[in-house]
Amino acid sequence: MAFFSRPQSTAVKIVNPTEQDEPKTAPRKDSVQRQCRNVMIYGFCKFQDKGCLFSHPSTESPQPAAPPSPSPQEARTSALTSQAVNAPVFVPKLSTPAPVSSATPPPMVAEPLPTSPETASSPSPPVAPEHEDYPAHDLYDQYAYEGGEDMAKQMELEPHYYDEHQYAPYPHEYDPALMDHTYFSPVPPVYLRQPLDYHLYTPTTPANFVPSTVDSHFIPPSDDLRQLLQKRSETIRSMAPIGSNLPEELQGYHTLVPLEPTGPGVERRKLGNWYSTVYRAIRSSDGLPYALWRVENYRLMHQSAFAAIEIWSNIRHPGIISVKEAFTTRSFNDNSVVIVHAYHPDAQSLYDVHLKLKAPTMQMQFGRSAQLQAHLPTLVPERTIWSYIIQLASAVKKVHEVGQAVRMIDVSKVLLTSQNRVRISACGVIDVLMHDTPQDMGLLQQEDLTMLGRLVFALCCGNVAASSGQNFQKSLELIGRNYSPEVKNVALFLISKGGPHRNIDQLLDMIRGKVLSEMEEALDATDRLERELLSELENARLVRLLCKFGFINERPEFAREPRWSETGDRYILKLFRDYVFHQVDEHGNPVVNLTHVLTCLNKLDAGTEERVMLVSRDEQSCLVVSYKEIKQCAESAFDELARASTVNRIRR
Numbered sequence: 262m263a264f265f266s267r268p269q270s271t272a273v274k275i276v277n278p279t280e281q282d283e284p285k286t287a288p289r290k291d292s293v294q295r296q297c298r299n300v301m302i303y304g305f306c307k308f309q310d311k312g313c314l315f316s317h318p319s320t321e322s323p324q325p326a327a328p329p330s331p332s333p334q335e336a337r338t339s340a341l342t343s344q345a346v347n348a349p350v351f352v353p354k355l356s357t358p359a360p361v362s363s364a365t366p367p368p369m370v371a372e373p374l375p376t377s378p379e380t381a382s383s384p385s386p387p388v389a390p391e392h393e394d395y396p397a398h399d400l401y402d403q404y405a406y407e408g409g410e411d412m413a414k415q416m417e418l419e420p421h422y423y424d425e426h427q428y429a430p431y432p433h434e435y436d437p438a439l440m441d442h443t444y445f446s447p448v449p450p451v452y453l454r455q456p457l458d459y460h461l462y463t464p465t466t467p468a469n470f471v472p473s474t475v476d477s478h479f480i481p482p483s484d485d486l487r488q489l490l491q492k493r494s495e496t497i498r499s500m501a502p503i504g505s506n507l508p509e510e511l512q513g514y515h516t517l518v519p520l521e522p523t524g525p526g527v528e529r530r531k532l533g534n535w536y537s538t539v540y541r542a543i544r545s546s547d548g549l550p551y552a553l554w555r556v557e558n559y560r561l562m563h564q565s566a567f568a569a570i571e572i573w574s575n576i577r578h579p580g581i582i583s584v585k586e587a588f589t590t591r592s593f594n595d596n597s598v599v600i601v602h603a604y605h606p607d608a609q610s611l612y613d614v615h616l617k618l619k620a621p622t623m624q625m626q627f628g629r630s631a632q633l634q635a636h637l638p639t640l641v642p643e644r645t646i647w648s649y650i651i652q653l654a655s656a657v658k659k660v661h662e663v664g665q666a667v668r669m670i671d672v673s674k675v676l677l678t679s680q681n682r683v684r685i686s687a688c689g690v691i692d693v694l695m696h697d698t699p700q701d702m703g704l705l706q707q708e709d710l711t712m713l714g715r716l717v718f719a720l721c722c723g724n725v726a727a728s729s730g731q732n733f734q735k736s737l738e739l740i741g742r743n744y745s746p747e748v749k750n751v752a753l754f755l756i757s758k759g760g761p762h763r764n765i766d767q768l769l770d771m772i773r774g775k776v777l778s779e780m781e782e783a784l785d786a787t788d789r790l791e792r793e794l795l796s797e798l799e800n801a802r803l804v805r806l807l808c809k810f811g812f813i814n815e816r817p818e819f820a821r822e823p824r825w826s827e828t829g830d831r832y833i834l835k836l837f838r839d840y841v842f843h844q845v846d847e848h849g850n851p852v853v854n855l856t857h858v859l860t861c862l863n864k865l866d867a868g869t870e871e872r873v874m875l876v877s878r879d880e881q882s883c884l885v886v887s888y889k890e891i892k893q894c895a896e897s898a899f900d901e902l903a904r905a906s907t908v909n910r911i912r913r
């Protein structure tokens with residue numbers, strides 16, 4: 262089969278329009294040509310001879326007789342008339358209303374006009390509001406809006422133009438009885454909702470407003486973001502090295518993978534008096550990955566040790582890695598305690614990112630001096646330092662608010678989980694390990710601030726021990742040289758022994774100005790992600806469509822069904838499938854054109870009127886059908902299938 266192009270539409274010659282062809286432009290709606298609203302409502306205008314500027318048809322009778330069979334426009338006018346019998350007299354608003362005399366009672370509304378029984382009883386159809394039907398008091402604004410400023414000005418200059426008593430009939434309160442119910446319909450209007458044209462992709466915000474190629478503070482350029490997410494998916498699926506010798510099952514978790522190097526020869530640091538290892542494992546009940554903190558050789562004597570875990574499991578904050586649960590286990594052939602946290606694939610500690618000496622990768626390129634330089638950690642930019650301070654301060658604030666202390670804010674325990682996004686890990690671990698050592702919570706919270714100060718020193722100076730005794734002065738000078746005085750102040754405030762008055766709120770007050778720009782970046786990130794999401798929105802729709810096609814096409818039970826045979830109505834689905842996926846070019850080579858497939862599927866989903874020529878495999882017959890017809894056919898085939906699947910389930 263050859264690749265068919267879409268049937269061409271008939272060519273239409275484009276010529277300059279002649280004068281006769283040109284549409285007659287409607288005469289400008291000047292106020293003088295506009296019919297007076299009083300005439301429309303009441304059939305006459307009492308100001309006709311008193312200077313009313315609107316047009317008044319030369320009719321003798323102020324009460325026009327109802328026409329025998331009204332045209333739609335007339336019917337509408339009669340409906341309006343029937344509703345307007347109690348309406349107040351139309352009085353254009355003046356900017357300086359004349360005072361109302363209290364002595365003379367204001368004239369009341371016009372007498373109800375006799376209406377034809379037909380128009381009086383029949384409910385009026387919902388009518389879209391038009392300018393003419395707006396309440397009279399909006400008319401002044403209407404003129405100004407439509408460009409009738411001259412008229413409006415004229416009205417303004419003639420304050421005595423109207424009878425001053427005419428102002429009173431207007432009630433100050435909103436009277437529903439006076440409402441034009443064609444406008445404020447008590448019954449919700451019925452709309453015929455048209456489906457979206459899915460073949461037209463939803464436009465996103467203009468690229469220069471939310472640029473996706475720019476490396477913003479929290480979100481890398483779109484391509485990198487996708488790579489990053491792909492890499493994370495891959496990380497989640499990675500396997501443990503062979504010979505890891507890990508338990509197959511651990512209290513409802515399986516497929517353990519160590520997240521740090523283990524085994525003989527690996528240098529290990531202790532957490533307090535204990536060694537710890539972090540694993541990733543899949544939870545059987547939900548199939549999701551979690552980070553398991555295992556503290557080795559720890560014999561837990563009392564269940565009360567887990568009291569803090571309950572508190573931690575209720576803390577939700579974007580700067581804290583959530584705690585799920587904790588348990589003891591002997592599956593590692595020892596007494597281990599395991600604390601389960603949320604897992605963030607490819608997370609790296611701040612130590613690994615900023616402080617760890619990097620391998621000398623540039624040796625070949627730049628020689629020995631470059632090699633030595635390559636070992637040195639690079640200076641962390643001030644913007645990044647502020648971002649970390651703000652995020653961590655916000656996390657600390659949350660923890661202190663619930664009467665808890667973080668107890669572990671360290672470059673090795675703060676993880677970078679995505680671009681410039683940090684989270685405190687290992688929460689609850691120290692609480693479990695030290696559960697039998699009573700501690701003053703106020704002091705622990707003070708210690709949190711000091712630990713945050715040490716972290717700031719370490720990051721600014723590229724040295725874990727930057728805030729320790731002998732390094733302190735030199736580190737302070739270094740911070741003063743490389744960072745703004747505000748960073749230095751914050752670092753000093755945090756590290757100083759401030760006494761019980763030093764608290765997280767004071768820190769937040771100090772960094773208030775920086776929080777604003779952080780928030781802007783965060784909102785920018787939300788916009789960026791929303792835009793990315795929007796561009797992926799159509800994927801799910803197309804997958805669903807393809808799945809439907811997969812379900813209905815080539816089912817063995819349809820092989821002898823007359824409806825799917827060459828004379829059956831479902832035959833077009835077979836041919837359409839060939840048209841979309843099985844085309845060959847004029848040399849008989851398969852056409853593998855994703856754009857063609859997507860275009861066809863989108864048009865099918867939209868059910869467009871566009872026609873397509875479908876040719877049988879033997880090229881003996883061809884059908885010209887619209888996408889709309891194919892869609893109807895596909896939907897009815899799928900509905901039948903879906904119904905059959907339910908029936909069988911019920912029978913079983």
Ligand SMILES: Nc1ncnc2c1ncn2[C@@H]1O[C@H](COP(=O)(O)OP(=O)(O)OP(=O)(O)O)[C@@H](O)[C@H]1O
Pocket residue numbers: 520521529530531537538539552582602603604605606607608609610612613673674676686687
């Ligand atoms: N919740 C988590 N999600 C994803 N990865 C994590 C999580 N918690 C820890 N990790 C990973 O596990 C690694 C080991 O964590 P750990 O706290 O033991 O760090 P470390 O650098 O080995 O510190 P230490 O030397 O004190 O043990 C971290 O570097 C981090 O990459």
